[in-house]
Amino acid sequence: MKSLPGKLxxxxxxxxxxxxxxxFYGSLFGWEDMPMDVDGQPYHVIMQAGQGLGGYRKAxxxxxxxxxxxxxxxxxxxxxxxxxxxxxxxxxxxxxxxxVGRGATLLDPVGAMFSIWRSATDDAPDAxxxxxxxxxxxxxxxxxxxxxxxxxxxxxxxxxxxxxxEETYYILRHGDxxxxxxxxxxxxxxxxxxxxxxxxxxxxxxxxxxxxxxxxITTPPENIPGIGRYAMLRDPQGARFAVFLPRR
Numbered sequence: 152m153k154s155l156p157g158k159l160x161x162x163x164x165x166x167x168x169x170x171x172x173x174x175f176y177g178s179l180f181g182w183e184d185m186p187m188d189v190d191g192q193p194y195h196v197i198m199q200a201g202q203g204l205g206g207y208r209k210a211x212x213x214x215x216x217x218x219x220x221x222x223x224x225x226x227x228x229x230x231x232x233x234x235x236x237x238x239x240x241x242x243x244x245x246x247x248x249x250x251v252g253r254g255a256t257l258l259d260p261v262g263a264m265f266s267i268w269r270s271a272t273d274d275a276p277d278a279x280x281x282x283x284x285x286x287x288x289x290x291x292x293x294x295x296x297x298x299x300x301x302x303x304x305x306x307x308x309x310x311x312x313x314x315x316x317e318e319t320y321y322i323l324r325h326g327d328x329x330x331x332x333x334x335x336x337x338x339x340x341x342x343x344x345x346x347x348x349x350x351x352x353x354x355x356x357x358x359x360x361x362x363x364x365x366x367x368i369t370t371p372p373e374n375i376p377g378i379g380r381y382a383m384l385r386d387p388q389g390a391r392f393a394v395f396l397p398r399r
Contacts (some may be wrong), residue, residue: 152375153273154223157306157323157330159288160268162187162205162277162347165214166388169195175364175386180283180349184253190248195375199283216388220288220345221268222306222330230267230305233256237301259291260301263343275356277328286395289332292343295321299333306330346383348393354380357394361386 166172172183173195183198184207195207210216224230227245235241238260245255251271259265280286292298297320302308308330311322321333336343351357354372361384362368369391370383379397386392 154225154269155274155277155325155328156224157279157302157308157325158223158274158286158328158329159220160223160270161266161268162285162288163219164197164205164207164390165216165219166390167210168388172207172386172388172390175366175388178349179361179366182283184250189251191390200281201262202284204284207366208253216293216386216390217263217264217344218347218373218390219256219266220347221266223277224267224269226304227253227255227267227269230241231257232304234259234301234305235269236303238297239301244331244342247344259298259343261294261298261343263292263298263345265345273311280350282352283372284350285347286397287332287348287393289334289348290345291336291340291342292333293336294343295319295333298343299323302333346391346393348381348395351394351396354382354394355397358384359395 164172176182185198186194187194187196197204198204231245234257239257241257243256245254250271252268254266256266256269264304278319279386290298302323307325311321315334318335323330358368358372367385369385372380372382374380381393381395383393
């Protein structure tokens with residue numbers, strides 16, 4: 152099986168009420184909810200145009216409602232130990248999820264939760280994602296330098312950088328393939344966390360619809376010169392996500 156280290160391969164919503172999450176995102180993006188069995192346990196897969204995008208699961212005791220990201224690795228056990236040795240802490244040790252793959256979940260050295268994953272099949276090749284699909288993900292870190300060093304080492308990545316107001320935005324990449332973004336949280340803006348982006352056809356209309364469904368707008372629609380238009384939201388259960396329309 153072919154893996155693409157550092158590639159986003161799955162996104163998972165954890166909450167106290169998966170059915171509520173499914174209703175919200177189904178109304179907002181038209182996502183469907185497909186129940187399945189994973190290693191003997193019920194699981195709900197997010198489907199868009201016949202393709203699995205992620206899943207809904209019940210949050211563990213004490214776990215905040217959030218969207219969690221899964222990044223591809225060649226060997227889960229080896230990457231897990233490397234992450235621990237580099238300052239991460241374990242949330243879930245390497246575990247098989249028959250028949251789909253093997254994974255582990257950690258808190259990185261700046262406190263953001265992420266998962267590593269080795270699929271039982273090939274990773275999908277890099278391609279531009281159509282509307283309704285995940286198209287980007289970025290880490291808001293309390294310590295951007297420490298986070299950057301951790302992810303570059305763990306996944307064998309490099310970076311480009313660009314100004315983002317008073318901060319620097321880092322684009323993680325493997326060769327020419329972009330693997331995500333990273334920037335420092337402004338002082339007092341909360342803990343480190345990964346935020347996934349959904350490609351939409353109209354950012355403003357999506358934000359208005361999200362508000363009608365009781366979502367909170369944390370960053371109203373705005374343009375990124377030369378790149379596109381985006382907005383950041385918090386769903387009715389508190390999980391943060393973003394919507395994005397790339398400039399053509």
